[in-house]
Amino acid sequence: TGGWVMLGQRACTELQAYLSDGFANYVRVCALCKEMATQGVVCGACGAFVHPYCADRLSETSKARLLSCPSCRQPMEAPESFGPGKPGVAHNPAKDDTQADTAG
Secondary structure, three states, X not given: OOOOOOOOHHHHHHOHHHHHHHOOOOOOEEOOOOOEOOOEEEOOOOOOEEOHHHHHHHHHHOOOOOOXXXXXXXXXXXXXXXXXXXXXXXXXXXXXXXXXXXXX
16 A cells, blocks of 8 residues: 555544644644545645535535635635536645644
8 A cells, every 4th residue: 555544534523632733744624614624625825625514514604505625715706616426626835824833
């Protein structure tokens, strides 16, 4: 497997603090609720991740039912999705400011 270990969603949720501390460069964080995101959509403008539930909440609060990114406020028209069964979205920590700072 090339050094990769696969965890189920429940394991990720239960190990969230450990994974966030030890593997911050690999953990996606929802830009709205700040919880670990294992599936959802990605903002094409800034690379922020949003849970499906949080994306629904964002679009419900919009008068035009449009989804705008909680980080950069740009419209998320046809955002890419990530998670189980999805082709995958490359994780770009340099573009994604929702990730933990691992410099210190």
